[in-house]
Amino acid sequence: MKSVRVRFAPSPTGGLHLGGVRTALFNYLFAKKNEGTFVLRVEDTDQTRFVEGAEQYIIDSLQWCHILPDEGPMKPGTYAPYRQSERKEIYKQYAEKLVAEGHAYYAFDTPEEIESMREKLKAEGKHQLQYGMETRHRMKNSLSLSKEETERLLAENAPHVIRIKVEKEEIISFNDMIRGPIEMNTNTVDDKVLLKADGMPTYHLAVVVDDYLMKITHAFRGEEWLPSAPVHVLLYKYLGWEKEMPQWAHLPLILKPDGNGKLSKRDGERLGFPVFPLEWNDPNKGLAKGFKELGFLPEAFINMLAMLGWNDGSEQEIFSLEELVEKFSIDRVHAHGAKFDYEKAKWFNHEWIKKLPVSDLAKRVKPILLNEGFEINDPQKLENIISLVKERCTLLTDFITQTSFFFKTPETVDFTGISSKWNENKNQFFIELIRAYELAVLWKHDDLENGFKELASVHQIKSGELLFAFRMMLVGGKFGPGVFDIATIIGKEETIKRIRIVLSTLEKSTF
């Protein structure tokens, strides 16, 4: 059996958005599952749209998600180079071969001439405005021109492209791993440009040549490529590579959450969620935050992406990369698009925060807290804090507000809940609590709680109201883990300090 080689071939023009990462993920899963090779190749066939830094961005993104290519632009292997701009001569050679064998031709038309052809067709009431079997004889190309004229133009270096010559009334059929058998008539296929006037290939020529030369066995790409698949099948046929044609899978689209159409960067801005794995700074479109910066775990990110268009038929929803490799099967990928749901994406992250071992989670949370200016000197203390608050955190960045009171005295305290019910008795309770806590030798959770409750019954106050006030003193707001857990961690001195601060403020405002 031939070993599996899949390729991920993004174009470095607009970063790498959700759909792109998912294609990469499915490629990776399929390759791993079959103990095959994952090839990363860069489709920079259009220099005018190439964005500087995008190639590195793609690599960084895939590394963040732990989809590490075995081969790629960073690690040239047997089939290098992987950048299409570096393979220019290879494509030209095959394009010329196709011309020589009568499957392609030179076309000398200017864009204006093509435009006027379309205008004319429109005027004639035609629906199909393509440069193809119906129109090529009216145009300026090596099929309509005499041999001498063609040679003269070529000798003069007249600008020209090479177009595929699509034959009439031919049924193209191929099998899609997701959609099953697909048939299309060549009559609706136009004579696509294969080699551009600048000598660069179009995508159509480049994929076919690269996949063949790099011995690709399985090719996954977005559904938007389905209509041009016949051109690629034709190229395999004309180049005599039919037996080497990879198996295709056209992945469904990821759609906007609210309306219609493919998810775009603008939708993210409009609806307030990221569409890029990492922060992406497009020189033309500006900065866009990524899932990483917003506090997503890569585990949750790929888990969420995998479930958008695939499931294993069971009720399981939380999968690690390893589990995905084990369970993945291409025939369970859906044929229809799925709307992206940011709420569900956050739910995945929440689940992963709860699932990850505390020590692992601490490593990822620590830099975020350090960046916030929190002082972390005791790793065990950090882990204790994290295990106390992790259920309350959906995003990694939530740990900032959920842990700040462990590191800093609250700057503002929400008094609205306590000041209205405040009285001298309660005031006296806390004064005595300070005294009792000052005398505490061991600073233990249960002792603190018992002491607190005994004192409350002495004062004949329901401990609920007091606990609420105590929480305000320690946390500053109506959230966080148990108050005695907090007191235990922040320590005697800090606990007493916080009670005093609030007490004096209340004294000023209430009495």
Next chain:
RNA sequence: GGCGCGUUGGUCAAGGGGUUAAGACGCCUCCCUUUCACGGAGGAAUCACGGGUUCGAAUCCCGUACGUGCUACCA
């Protein structure tokens, strides 16, 4: 316009001739918790429409509608 692909609650979805049509997110109610979460128990909400085929259709076939993609010297 032409061609392709698709259509199960608001969203992600299981199901592939006989089911009370799973489950998850979100929403609502209650329990737990004298906070916020976690957790637990419930609830509302679905087979796009019309024809066939069949004893029987969400499931198979055909139409229609709707959605979406392509229709560039972009990928």
